[in-house]
Amino acid sequence: MSGKTAVIGGGAAGLMAASLLAQNGACVTVYEKNEYVGRKLGITGKGRCNLTNDCTLDEFLKNIPTNPRFLYSAFNAFPPSEVMNFFESRGVRLKVERGNRVFPESDRAADIVNALRHIPGCNFIHEKVRGISEKDGVVSGIMTESGFHEYDNVVVCTGGKSYPRTGSDGDGYAFASRLGLEVVMPEPSLVPLETKEKWCAELQGLSLKNVSLRMTDTLTQKTVYEDFGEMMFTHFGVTGPMILSASAHIKTKEPERYRIKLDLKPALDEKTLDRRLLADFAQFCNRDLINSLSMLLPQKLIPVAVRLSNIPPHKKINSLTKEERAALVYVIKNLELTVLRTRPVDEAIVTRGGVSVKELDPKTMECKRIQGLYFCGEVIDVDAYTGGFNLQIAFCTAACAANAILRK
Numbered sequence: 001m002s003g004k005t006a007v008i009g010g011g012a013a014g015l016m017a018a019s020l021l022a023q024n025g026a027c028v029t030v031y032e033k034n035e036y037v038g039r040k041l042g043i044t045g046k047g048r049c050n051l052t053n054d055c056t057l058d059e060f061l062k063n064i065p066t067n068p069r070f071l072y073s074a075f076n077a078f079p080p081s082e083v084m085n086f087f088e089s090r091g092v093r094l095k096v097e098r099g100n101r102v103f104p105e106s107d108r109a110a111d112i113v114n115a116l117r118h119i120p121g122c123n124f125i126h127e128k129v130r131g132i133s134e135k136d137g138v139v140s141g142i143m144t145e146s147g148f149h150e151y152d153n154v155v156v157c158t159g160g161k162s163y164p165r166t167g168s169d170g171d172g173y174a175f176a177s178r179l180g181l182e183v184v185m186p187e188p189s190l191v192p193l194e195t196k197e198k199w200c201a202e203l204q205g206l207s208l209k210n211v212s213l214r215m216t217d218t219l220t221q222k223t224v225y226e227d228f229g230e231m232m233f234t235h236f237g238v239t240g241p242m243i244l245s246a247s248a249h250i251k252t253k254e255p256e257r258y259r260i261k262l263d264l265k266p267a268l269d270e271k272t273l274d275r276r277l278l279a280d281f282a283q284f285c286n287r288d289l290i291n292s293l294s295m296l297l298p299q300k301l302i303p304v305a306v307r308l309s310n311i312p313p314h315k316k317i318n319s320l321t322k323e324e325r326a327a328l329v330y331v332i333k334n335l336e337l338t339v340l341r342t343r344p345v346d347e348a349i350v351t352r353g354g355v356s357v358k359e360l361d362p363k364t365m366e367c368k369r370i371q372g373l374y375f376c377g378e379v380i381d382v383d384a385y386t387g388g389f390n391l392q393i394a395f396c397t398a399a400c401a402a403n404a405i406l407r408k
Contacts, residue, residue: 003027003152005405006142008129009172010037013377013394014157015116019086020402022122029151030119031144033128038113040159044349044391049109051087052080052395053388054100063389065248067382070357071393074365078399080392090115101388132156132175132373139372153372153405157398160351160378161186172379173354179370182356184381188348189248190390192239193260196338199304203233206300212266213242215249219257224249228266238337244349245385247342255341262335264297273329281317288314297332305331350390354381364404365397374401 005021007014010032021028030037041049053060060075061068084094084102092115093105104111130143132154141150158172173183208231215225225248231240238260250258265273276296284292290313293302306313309327311320345351355375359367365380367373377394384390 003408004150005029005153005155006031006149006151007155007157008132008142008175009157009159009377010034010117010124011157011159011377011394012038012041012116012391013159013398014155015041015119016086016395017155017157017376017398017402018122019116019119020399021405022119024402024406025121026402026406028121029123029125031125031127031129031142033126035126037117037124041116041391042109042113044109045103047109048103048107049112050101050103050386050388050391051094051112052083052102052392054080054084054096054102059100060389060392063385063387064382064393065385066352067357070360070362071382071396073363074396074400075392077363077403078396080388082399083392083395086395087112087115099387129171129175131178134179134370134373137370139370151372153374153408155374155376155398155401155405156355156379157376157394158379160354161188161345161348172375176355176359176375176379179367179373181359181367181369184353184356186345186351186353187252188342188345189352189383190244190349190386191247191345191347192234192343193237193243193247193250193255193337194340194343195237195260196340197237197336199307200233200237200337201235202304203300204235205233206298207232207240208262208264208298210266211242212263213246214261214263215246216259216261217257218259219254224258231262236343237340241386248352248383248385250339250342252342255339258339260337260339262337264301264332264335270326270329270333273332274325277325277329281320285316285318287317289317289320290314292317305335308335349386350378350383352381352383354379356381363400365401366404374404376401 005028007018007030010030018028018030057075092111095105096102127144133140139154156172161170176183212228217224225246227242229242231242280295308331311324365374365376376397
């Protein structure tokens with residue numbers, strides 16, 4: 001028998017671990033300090049819950065900027081197809097959207113939470129865990145507000161420090177540190193970026209689609225991230241899927257090292273874009289420049305693009321020089337942003353950092369130094385880009401731990 005198991009944290013990883021354990025007859029108790037389980041899961045994907053990505057192993061690893069090889073075994077143990085089967089077997093119909101992102105057909109994250117929280121044979125206790133006890137390298141139980149509780153296995157699924165209002169306040173890091181385990185300093189990841197350029201505030205709320213992004217580290221002069229997709233301007237800078245993924249590569253102690261260049265027309269090279277301008281301008285030859293770009297750029301963006309091109313906004317189209325057209329083309333193809341800082345961790349989708357992967361067996365998520373102690377999900381020093389990859393990490397690491405406990 002695998003004995004009694006305590007799962008600390010009723011989020012994605014904790015609920016999956018408990019589900020897999022309970023459905024195979026294990027004695028499992030979930031400790032969740034919130035009144036309800038799955039609070040963070042219920043708000044992911046803007047309330048739609050992008051629960052995984054229907055991708056191959058190679059594609060998965062390419063979307064993990066931190067310690068991707070550590071997840072090789074976990075992905076194979078519980079790949080996206082198994083995650084999808086798990087939820088569909090519980091009556092949740094799924095759909096695959098652009099970029100292989102998987103959502104419930106209903107577009108309701110609550111359906112995913114409900115499929116996980118109704119676990120026959122699983123006990124739920126809504127109480128804060130204070131610490132984990134071990135003796136001679138073997139876990140012995142947990143300490144809660146009501147005292148000591150003996151367990152043969154403890155699975156830590158406390159999440160990171162993102163969305164602290166949902167209960168992710170770094171408890172798991174403290175548990176690990178007190179047990180002498182190495183913890184990599186947590187930092188915000190998948191987080192909006194503040195920029196030096198004040199004109200971003202003028203564009204607040206403007207979303208751009210089908211644009212490309214390149215982020216450069218000015219210290220090394222190397223491109224650290226490239227992407228194609230969507231983003232949005234805010235009063236402080238930029239956000240959206242591409243920006244969030246780019247933020248995973250920013251060293252938060254030196255954010256000013258990074259420059260972002262946006263190509264607003266990636267399908268057109270500079271010569272083709274110039275010909276496009278000439279064709280558009282032929283229809284507006286007597287108009288001011290500021291009133292002649294509506295076929296090419298969003299209305300909100302036009303004044304900013306013209307200003308950055310250093311062309312008088314009310315200059316007539318028929319008097320534009322070749323050099324001025326070239327300046328405008330350059331801005332459209334190289335809209336530059338200077339990163340000032342990442343937004344606070346409570347605005348991040350996930351946390352980078354956590355329990356060092358060197359402390360864990362990648363096939364079981366068990367602590368190498370303390371038998372019967374497991375860490376799963378965001379509390380580990382692994383993180384991914386947007387697109388369902390972070391929840392896939394939560395589910396497959398939870399499956400590794402559950403399977404290891406069941407094999408005991």
